[in-house]
Amino acid sequence: MTEAAVHVEGQAAQHALHTYVHDAVASGAAHAEGQQHPIKLYLVVWGWLFVLSTCSYLVDYFGIHGHLRWSLILLFMVLKAGLIVAVFMHMAWERLALAYAILLPPVLVLVFVGIMVFESDYTHLLRVIFFASAN
Structure with a gap:
């Protein structure tokens, strides 16, 4: 060349x-x-929110009790909150650092609550043993 x-x-x-x-x-x-998202996206999310809310009400309608009831209700609640945060609050299009700054603290709070639940069983056991031996 x-x-x-x-x-x-x-x-x-x-x-x-x-x-x-x-x-x-x-x-x-x-x-x-300010980018506009297609209206179809919002309608699909609203449809999913309606379906998840219906499932949440069906848990009570069918009379599910115990841990399964609360697990299902919490699952549907978290899924609905995730859709709302991702689409309506535009977190799906934010930078990863901002998403971590907003989403990581609630996740850590849930982890600490789980740790406290396990710790509460241990504390309860110690109190039962201590007060039973006092009688």
Whole structure:
């Protein structure tokens, strides 16, 4: 190849890169100004919220009791909250650091609550042993 051909190809590649960067910046500016999501997305999420709410009410309708009842109710509640946070609060499109800053603390609170539940059983056992030996 001649030096002129390499120069022309380099200019074409540079122009293509410039066009790509320009399009990326323009789409980023459009997103920063306020990108509109399709209405179908919101209707589908509303449909899922309706289905999950119906399932939550059916748990009571069918008379499910005990740990299964509370597990199902909490599962449906967490799924509904996740849909609302992801779509209606636009967390699905946020930076990962912001999502961690908002979502990580409640997860850690749930972990600590679980630890306290196990610790409460141990504390209860010690109190039963202590007060039983006092009589």
